[in-house]
Every structure is written in C-alpha cells, then in structure tokens.
Amino acid sequence: MSLDKKLFTGILVSLSVAYKLTENMAFMKPVVTWLNGKIGGDTLIELLLGALVVYLLLSQGEKEVTVTEPAGQSLSQNPVQTLSPTIDASQHHHYHNEPQKEEPPQPPTPVRRRKLNVVGKKGRIAWLNDVGGGLYEPEDNGSFKTVIAEFRNEPGEFSIITWHHVRASIVFYDGQGVEVADVGRATWLDGYGPTVDLASLVTRKLIVAILTEKWLSFDGGDTKPLSTDIRKAKIVLQDDREFSVPFLLEVDLNLGVVGSLTSLTPPTNA
Helix, strand or coil, rough: CCCCHHHHHHHHHHHHHHHHHCCCCCHHHHHHHHHHHHHHHHHHHHHHHHHHHHHHHHHHHHCCCCCCCCCCCCCCCCCCCCCCCCCCHHHHHHCCCCCCCCCCCCCCCCCCCCCCCCEEEEEEEEEEEEEEEECCCCCCCCCEEEEEEEECCCCCCCCCEEEEEEEEEEEEEEECCCCEEEEEECCCCCEECCCCEEEEECCEEEEEEEEECCCEEECEEEEECCCCCCCEEEEEECCCCEEEEEEEEEEEECCEEEEEEEEECCCCCC
16 A cells, blocks of 8 residues: 555544544534534444545556567667666676586505615625524534625515515526526525525524535525536515515625625515
C-alpha cells in the first residue's frame, strides 16, 4: 500500500473512532445532537467507511508506470534510459565457473635405500702362524709370508651398521693386464673362513696370497697356485642378496711387495 493510501485510510478511521468517542462527552453533545438531526451519527460513520472501501477498490487496479524506450529510438533521442543495466561482455567470466586447471602428476617419491660404506684400509705383507688348521697374525714374527688386504665398515647417515655374510672373490692380472688366475671364495684371517660379518668400525683381514714353497691363494679352504707375474688383484666383496663392492690391490708377487688398495666404486653425492 502506498503512502497516500495509508494516510487517507488513517484519517477516515481516526474520524470514525473520534466521533464514537465524542458521543459520550457532555461538551460535545450539542455538536452530536446537531449531526444526528442533520445526517445521523451511524449514517455518518457508514458514509466514511463506505468511502474508504470504494477508494481502496478503485485504487487496487492501478499499475505502476514504467518508462520504456520506443522501438528504434536511440538513447540520444530519449533522455530517459531503460532500467535494465548493460552488462559488459568482458565481465561474463564473473558469472561462469572457469574450468579448473589440472595439476601435473607428481612423480612418486623414490624409496630410500640404505647405503654401504666399506673402505679398503690398506694392503700389506704380514707373517702368519698356523695353529690347529687356522691362520692368525702373531705379535712376533710368524712362519708364513702373506699378502693381506684390510677392510672396514665405516657407516654414516642411513648406512648399513653391520654387513652380514660377506664373501670375497679375487681375479689376478699380470703386468699386461691379462687375467692369469681367479679365486671364487677367498679366506678371511683369524678363523672366519670364506664369509664374515663386517661390523661397524671393525677391521677385517682378507688373505690374498700366501707364500710357502710357492705363492698360493685360498679358495673355500683349498689352495690355488699363483704365478709370480701377478701385478694386480681385483677384489670384489659381496653378500648373497644385493651389495657388491670392488677394490683394486697393487701387488708384485715377484718382489713380494704390496702397493695401494683403492676402491673401484664411483663416488656418489648421496
């Protein structure tokens, strides 16, 4: 209901209520008596209420005037613009869901593998004794001249603490780099036989060759003769499952001297 309708309705209702209230007031009785004589009090109220009903019924059909632009008339000819706002085509992206960009697939995280850090400490000439079928290095001079190679497990971050069931194989080369002999299972010193556990920071000694009447090397308890032309020995330490570490020992069996022991594993940045 518009403001005019509300105001007109309030005036008529207020007059009707005020007239009914003044009928019982002494100072208003002359006015009431005069109105009753001329029109009639009930008739006056009925006229007021009837006029209100007629007014409301007649005003119900009114429609709000809307301003529209005639067809073919430009905005410059009609100063009154349409009520519909113009939407810029560049703003359409605010009303449509943009397709989400697919994230590139992430490569799987590689499984971190424990590292093995076994170093060749040195090769040297040692004198051994034979006691009860086992060889060991005494504090004083021994009975047999031998070539041994020393290895130690020096673990670092995420490294193998104890390398289990380690065996060694040896391939011998002459001065021209020609292979002249091989040993499938060399023997570890101090009674360990062909396999040993390389515990952390414990040096183990491998028998490369032993001199009695001639140079020999052990192969799982048996001996193999070696030529004095041998100048190099490639030693491979390995277990039964996954790790294999090669070393090169410089040796001259003709002179009975030993040179450097170096790793053949390429360095890593891991």
